[in-house]
Amino acid sequence: MTLGDEIAFALPLLREQALSRMTDACVVRRVVGTDVDDGGHVTPTYSDPVYGGACRVQTTEPQEDAHDLGGAGTVTVQRYTVHMPVGVYAPAIGDVVTITAAAHDEHLVDHAFRVVALLHKSQATAYRLAVQELPS
Structure with a gap:
């Protein structure tokens, strides 16, 4: 059996574990x-919603990125990823993801994120969408 065959065989279980x-x-x-x-x-x-269901929020960079607005102030950008089950919907740049429940951090509820990049993979265990948090 080739490595590709082994991965194909294990992928459903790996996706279940990611979920x-x-x-x-x-x-x-x-x-x-x-x-x-x-x-x-x-x-x-x-x-109307294009997806509603399970997800996971992760930060992708442990440090923020601050931008000077030319004397008008500073804006801070923190990059995140939102993980979703593979195949639940066709994500698009600009989609807005709003957290409706968070089992381990109640402060995530109502946070909204804009999809800024699609991180496609051939053998993904989850969709990992690059997002930026929207101001509340």
């Missing part, structure tokens, strides 16, 4: 347009 670590829940919506109020404030409009 067992997804103890959070989320809902994913796609931005479908914008609304502009009388003051010119732009608010995105969203689709």
Whole structure:
């Protein structure tokens, strides 16, 4: 048996094990347009959920990235990944992932993240979506 055969044989179990670590829940919506109020404030409009279910939030970098806004202040960016079961939906850049339940950290609930990169793999045990947290 080749290594490729062994991985193909083990992949369903490995995906099951990855799912067992997804103890959070989320809902994913796609931005479908914008609304502009009388003051010119732009608010995105969203689709119905394209996914709702198990997920896991991880930080990808232990350090933040601070950007100076040219005297107008500083913004800090922290990169995360959100893991989801393989095949549950077709992720897209710009999707918004909102955490609806978190078994081990209640402070994650209601955090929202925008998908900024799709990290596809041929033999993935989970979808790992690169995300940035949206301001609350």
